[in-house]
Amino acid sequence: MIAVKDRLRAEPKSRWRFPVTLEGMLYLLPSIVLFAVFLFYPMFKTIYLSLFLTDAQGNAQIFVGLEHYSQLLSSPSFRASLKATVLFVLYTVPAGVILALGLALLANQKLKGIGFFRTLFSSTMGMSVAASSVIWLFIYNPAIGIANTIMTTLGLQEMQWLLNPDTALISVAIPTIWMNTGFSFLILLGGLHNIDASLYESGKIAGVSDFYSLRKITLPLLSPTLLFIVTVSLINSFQTFGQIDILTKGGPMESTNVIVYSIFKDAFVNFNIGSASAQAVLLFAFILIVTILQFKWSEKKVHYQ
Amino acid sequence: MKKPKILLTLLTLTVLLLAACNGEKETAEPEKAQAATKDGKTEVVFWHAMNGQLEEVVDDLVADFNEQQDDITVKAVFQGTYEEAITKFNTVAGTKDAPTVMQVFEVGTKYMIDSGKIEPVQKFIDADNYDTSKWEKNITNYYNVDGVQYSMPFNSSTPVLIYNKDAFKKAGLDTEKPPATYEELKTAAKALTTGDQYGFSVLNYGWFIEELIAAQGGLFVNEDNGRAGNATEAVFNGKEGQEVFQLISDMYKDKTFYNSGQNWDDIRAAFQSGKIAMYLDSSAGVRDIVEQSPFDVGTGYLPVPEQSEWEGVVIGGASLWMANGIEDAQQQAAWEFMKYLTSPEVQATWHVNTGYFAINTDAYDQDIVKSEWEKYPQLKVTVDQLGDTKTSIATQGALIPVFPEARQKVVGAMESLYQGADPKEALDQAAKATNDALEMANRKK
Known part of the structure; x- marks a missing residue:
């Protein structure tokens, strides 16, 4: 950067020189090309398509302006999708992060054989969404699943986990938390390893309790990692698709029809590409707002060393 | 002189990258359909x-x-x-x-x-x-x-009624006479519901509702089921549809109907494990069910309400x-x-x-x-049911461009029955949503 500035000053104005911005653009060219092809073009195309009725192949046919948007915003079905999405995020993100943090704190002890537990706790990372969902599908099976066997052994009533609109979303959230914990656990454990041990020693010398050192040393120093995990979990949670598709297909009564699944269904089952695009644009706006809020909030709370 | 070199490298890299993208396309070429193969x-x-x-x-x-x-x-x-x-x-x-x-x-x-x-x-x-x-x-x-x-x-394939003959025997029912009307179905289901076992179940899948409506001679959409022109309105919420929904609602309230969800494997597992004694399945699944069930399995025609004439099944x-x-x-x-x-x-x-x-x-x-x-005499029943079907607009089946969407709405309505919704209201709502989808589809023409 300094070299460029020096050259700007040194070179007489009359002489032709390669425009600096253009030069900078050339450096950025590879990423600009990739972004343009794989991100910007699809994004603008989505916005464009959301203003049209399309044929089944996704070609724009009739211009309808903002009709898709007004229809979506007044449709109870879309509002149900929004609600399901928000609830799903609330069910999975806090629970998943707290669980992973708890496991990471446990696994951070220096004990014999702790490696075994670390492997165990992070093992769900190696499971594909499809495979784990199928396992949970069998667990939840109302007739032959183990979930109901446990319920009856405990003397409780059998439940139709995935078939009752009141429990379906939670029943999808539980496997999701289970699947995501492995990854969060691993990252948080890495974060814990990076905290300087001498701080804890000083704490010990000062005679503070374990809980106090957790609150005053561990959590502040772990906050950048926590922010990362919360952000990633949040985005993951918003984009949940596989487990919904396999476990409930958005049902019953649309109680698990999160926006991403609703987009998929509209675009590739019902072939309403226009309306699906409008939903995608709304989801984008929604995530954008949440992310901005999150960063605004975290600027104050997150402690960078 | 250093900078142009870097620029050059970058340009080369970009070109290479683009070339790589093209390369992928070329390797995909032989997969394409060609009029004639090499030989x-x-x-x-x-x-x-x-x-x-x-x-x-x-x-x-x-x-x-x-x-x-x-x-x-x-x-x-x-x-x-x-x-x-x-x-x-x-x-x-x-x-x-x-x-x-x-x-x-x-x-x-x-x-x-x-x-x-x-x-x-x-x-x-x-x-x-x-x-x-x-x-x-x-x-x-x-x-x-x-x-x-x-x-x-x-x-x-067509839908058929599948039942557990052993359970029929235990409940004192005639194993060779599956219920043919809704009243018989209700009575049989009541006798079959004991302890862990429910009498009857239908998969939460639009196809079965369409079939149960067609079996009574009811239509799904207007314009002669969409065969005389582009359908503009759903009519599955008429008398025949209400009969079907009323039956499910009544039996569910009576605790003789089991909600087995949307998954084919689930309802089959429920039948094979003795959770349900009768259910509707596709004729294409009959052989597997007969082979894999640990009891005797019977098949029967789709039931209809007493006052209705049995019209048959849609393919x-x-x-x-x-x-x-x-x-x-x-x-x-x-x-x-x-x-x-x-x-x-x-x-x-x-x-x-x-x-x-x-x-x-x-x-x-x-x-x-x-x-x-x-x-497998059970297979013959399915073929006979098709052979006995009267050729009519109802059994010819509906022709609409938004079928998947219509089915989703019907399934939603079916699921709301288990939450105590009124059968007529649930159906009307599904019909209205289908009308909206039809209107949208017709605008594109």
């Missing part, structure tokens, strides 16, 4: 949605065809579920990558006709003077619109469509393949190995079918 044979690409054991049967049939003659090579490609396959077809329809023969589920019929990417098989029937008199009319009628045969039926399953805009030689080769598939021998093998119907009734005279029916 001078005409290639027919056949996309289908048959997985598991069904795929093996399809592959065997295709291999036999390829061996039998020297001019045509058929390449069968599995493309996922019906929905996935039709989505993929959409993206390539009208291009070189499009398949020559495409398997599409029955509810995609209107959609395929409207797509304009297909050639009606009627053209080849006429040109070839092909004798269609041996075809099972109740099957081919579904794919016949305005007297034009659009596609070749391939795997066809479900899928048919084969021919692409247009391809070379004549390819279309001709695809037609040869279709003719082979409908021959009595192939249809007999197909019926016996899969449980789907034979569209060529001569197939039922083949020895392998006869011996199979002796072993």
